[in-house]
Amino acid sequence: MTAQMKYYEMYDDVYIPGRWHLRFPLFKDGENELGREDDDERELFDTWRFSEGRVLEIERPIRLSVKPAGVALEYTEAMGIPIVHRRVVSLFERLGLQKEVQFIPVEVEGQTEPWFILNALQVIRCIDDARCEEVFYRLPEHGDPSRVGQYKNVRGLKVDPEKVGSANIFRTWGWLVVLIVSERVKSAMEQEGITGIKFIEV
Incomplete structure (x- = not known):
């Protein structure tokens, strides 16, 4: 019997001493989508589109500020958006994953x-509710009818490998805040020595 593939949540290691921190995305001219430069308004930048699992057409260059400055890491998250060095792009190309991810150029x-922004192109309905520590669902009283039945919170996330298929990188349906990779991708990134990244088995 063939062993099932293992999967891992991939996330930013925020405890690396002296590391840099990337701030939320801005357009190249320093303004947000509303054409304003006010710090409070900058938070309105639509980050959710980078977790929807679709190819994006970005019309204006995106710039990231660094505050505080520090050691540059090859994997960093800015408002939950994965930002990666070109070495990660090259690695994914060698792994043949071009159809599973879009790399969107940014200026840092x-x-x-x-x-680059790492934009995973697959959203898979694969959360194993029974194996998770705890799941909370969105209900009609939460005020967003379009999201009823999705997850309001997930603790101790676990996925069902049989529902993943052959995917190597994806987000989980109903709980888009996490980015999941296969053991193949995890091992390759560790062997490559990609900095700034942590994994937890799901």
């Missing part, structure tokens, strides 16, 4: 090398 303050 103080950096001359290329950086």
Whole structure:
């Protein structure tokens, strides 16, 4: 019997000493989508589109500020959006994962090398409710009819490998805040020595 593939949540290691922190995305001219430069308004940048599992057409260049500055990491999250160095792009190309992910160029303050938003192109309905520590569902009284039945919170996330299929990187339906990779991708990133990243088995 063939062993089932293992899967891991991939996330930003915020405890690396002296590391940098990337701030929320801005357009290249320093304004947000409303054409304003006010810090409070910048938070309105639509980050959710980067977790919807679809190819995006970005019309204006995106710039990221660094505050505080520190050691640059090859995997970082800015408002939950994965930002990666070109070495990650090259690794995914070698793994043949071009159809599973879109890399969107961004400019990072103080950096001359290329950086990219990692946009996973698959959303899979695979959360194993019974194996999770606890799940909470969105109900009609939560005020968003379009999201009823999705997850309001998930603790101790577990996925059902049989529902994942052959995917190597994806987000989970109903709980888009997590980014999941296969053991194959995890091992390759560890062997490559990609900095800034942590994994937890799901």
